[in-house]
Amino acid sequence: MIRTILAILVLLFFVGCESKPARPMxxxxxxxxxxxxLYYAEQKGWLRESNIKLVxxxxxxxxxxxxxxxxxxxxxxxxxxxxxxxxxxTNKGSVIPLDRSNGGDYVLxxxxxxxxxxxxxxxxxxxxxxxxxxxxxxxxKKHALSHSQINxxxxxxxxNAKLRMKxxxxxxxxxxxxxxxxQKQGYMVLGxxxxxxxxxxxxxxxxxxxxxxxxxxxxxxxxxxxxxLKVLRDNPKEYFEKINNYYAYSNFKEFEDALxxxxxxxxxxxxxxxxxxxxxxxxxxxxxKAYEE
Numbered sequence: 706m707i708r709t710i711l712a713i714l715v716l717l718f719f720v721g722c723e724s725k726p727a728r729p730m731x732x733x734x735x736x737x738x739x740x741x742x743l744y745y746a747e748q749k750g751w752l753r754e755s756n757i758k759l760v761x762x763x764x765x766x767x768x769x770x771x772x773x774x775x776x777x778x779x780x781x782x783x784x785x786x787x788x789x790x791x792x793x794x795t796n797k798g799s800v801i802p803l804d805r806s807n808g809g810d811y812v813l814x815x816x817x818x819x820x821x822x823x824x825x826x827x828x829x830x831x832x833x834x835x836x837x838x839x840x841x842x843x844x845x846k847k848h849a850l851s852h853s854q855i856n857x858x859x860x861x862x863x864x865n866a867k868l869r870m871k872x873x874x875x876x877x878x879x880x881x882x883x884x885x886x887x888q889k890q891g892y893m894v895l896g897x898x899x900x901x902x903x904x905x906x907x908x909x910x911x912x913x914x915x916x917x918x919x920x921x922x923x924x925x926x927x928x929x930x931x932x933x934l935k936v937l938r939d940n941p942k943e944y945f946e947k948i949n950n951y952y953a954y955s956n957f958k959e960f961e962d963a964l965x966x967x968x969x970x971x972x973x974x975x976x977x978x979x980x981x982x983x984x985x986x987x988x989x990x991x992x993x994k995a996y997e998e
Contacts, residue, residue: 729758730922732909733768733777736761736862738881738963739804739907740781741948742933748947751932755925761951764861765835778915779923785836787910787990797990798912801927802970802977805906808899809881809966810836812844813892816874821895822849824874826856831878833859836905841878843903844896881963882952897966906970906977910990923993931996934971971995 734740746752747759760777762768765786772780772790780787781803791797814821821827827850831837845852866883868875870891877887888894898905909930911923937944945960954960970976972995 727756729756730779730915730919730926731758731760731777732779732781732926733760733762733771734781735763735765735768736882736952737781737907738809738952739806739967739969741944741952742803742930742937743781743909744948744951745933745936745944746929748950751929752926755922755929757922757926757929763863764832765837766832766859767861769834778911778919779926780910782907782910783836784906784908785839786834787908790910790912791990794912796913797988798910799916799923799993800908800910800990801930801993802906802908802974803930804967805904805970805976806880806898807966807968808897809963810840810898810903810905811877811879811881811884811894812840812896813877813879813884813887814875814895815871815892817893818848818895821854821874821876824854827854827874827876828856828858828871829876829878830858830860830865830868832861833857837878839905840896840898840903841876843900844876844878847896881966882954882959885954885959904976904980906980911993927993928996930971934969935998972997 732743734743743752743759752759760771762771765782768777768780768782769786769789771777780790787800816824829841831841844850845855862879862883865877865879866886868877868887868890876895877892879887909926916923933944942957945954945957949960952960954963974992974995977992
């Protein structure tokens with residue numbers, strides 16, 4: 706009798722262990738049009754079904770911090786943020802390339818460039834711990850401004866998008882969709898990643914620890930990105946209706962304009978491979994192979 710009871714208890718223990726759901730793989734991401742395939746997949750319920758969870762942040766910097774403190778397993782970011790994670794790692798992990806910014810990152814201002822050159826102080830609103838600083842440095846150098854003029858103000862894009870037109874000289878380093886409200890306020894485009902000297906690539910990064918713990922989820926996420934992009938290609942309005950619960954574009958035309966500001970590189974990694982060949986050390990995360998039809 707005792708043996709029978711013990712056998713039942715052991716059986717119940719193992720059944721309980723098997724039925725207990727695994728913790729989800731957490732992906733830290735912010736609102737950038739290049740990350741919209743993730744939001745489409747979330748709206749369709751595909752992520753939940755696949756043991757994947759999105760953590761939405763207000764900035765690239767916040768995404769990076771959440772990933773660094775261990776609250777996320779994968780990181781959406783540009784090469785700038787991702788390199789901050791893997792630069793000191795022996796195993797560089799892997800990435801899923803998503804897009805190249807083709808005008809989607811902006812330097813906005815309330816003065817012309819020539820007027821800015823005459824200012825003693827320029828307030829610059831940006832996400833300090835992000836690729837925003839790269840854009841700012843490029844802008845300063847290109848237009849012969851001085852770093853002594855610059856008063857950097859660390860601020861998320863959610864906050865920046867609400868800025869009214871300032872009286873004092875102001876620059877805002879931002880990206881789609883946050884630029885839209887600012888331009889409606891009257892801020893002018895002074896520079897963007899349309900300038901080919903600026904190569905800003907967005908990807909999803911998986912460190913070695915995540916590759917070990919979530920191999921199935923990583924491959925599923927890779928497939929869902931492919932699947933979402935296929936919907937975007939075949940039925941862009943349906944895609945827009947789903948993702949706009951997050952992005953809040955005023956209309957479909959704004960969404961189309963946003964898409965024009967990036968170049969999808971999920972399938973064609975030519976620009977990524979070329980950039981890697983130009984770097985001599987060869988220390989990069991491996992590329993996760995794209996799904997093909």
